Amino acid sequence: MRYFDWATDLGLIDWVQVASAFFSAVAAGLALIAIVQAGKAATENQEAMIRERRIDFELDVLTQILTEMAYMTDPGSRPKIKLLAAVLPVETVPLTRAVFQLESEPNSVEEARDYGYTAGGPLPDALLERIREECTNSVQANLRERALSSPRHRILWWRGRPA
DSSP: OGGGHHHHTOOHHHHHHHHHHHHHHHHHHHHHHHHHHHHHHHHHHHHHHHHHHHHHHHHHHHHHHHHHHHTTTSTTHHHHHHHHHHTSOTTTSHHHHHHTTOSOOHHHHHHHHHTTOOTTSOOOHHHHHHHHHHHHHHHHHHHHHHHHTSHHHHHHHHTTOOO
């Protein structure tokens, strides 16, 4: 017990000060943990907001492309669709981008040729239908991504329930 002889010499006020110092250190540690968690949550929320804005933008552009595709007899539709497809990532609508001579995946250029399309020529009906299908599939993929990234889905997943 000689290691703790000093403890018997302390009065009540001294013990209160020791306890106060200990609990202050614990409070500072908890505050640090809270600050770190808040930073992580802020970063996650910012990334989620960016993802939501990207999805909204892509859905809007895809909707405009599908609307223009409905009026492909209008000579002004092709430049509009080309401009709209140019703002989308290559992986979103590779065939559409290939048909309108934008950067695309090599297999998409080959697929366009398989439909009998030559650059600047008329678009075969089967190719138009395939482009509509590609845009519709991209819309559905974006809607699925939005549903999976929604706060409700994350809360239900965290609780162990299917969303």
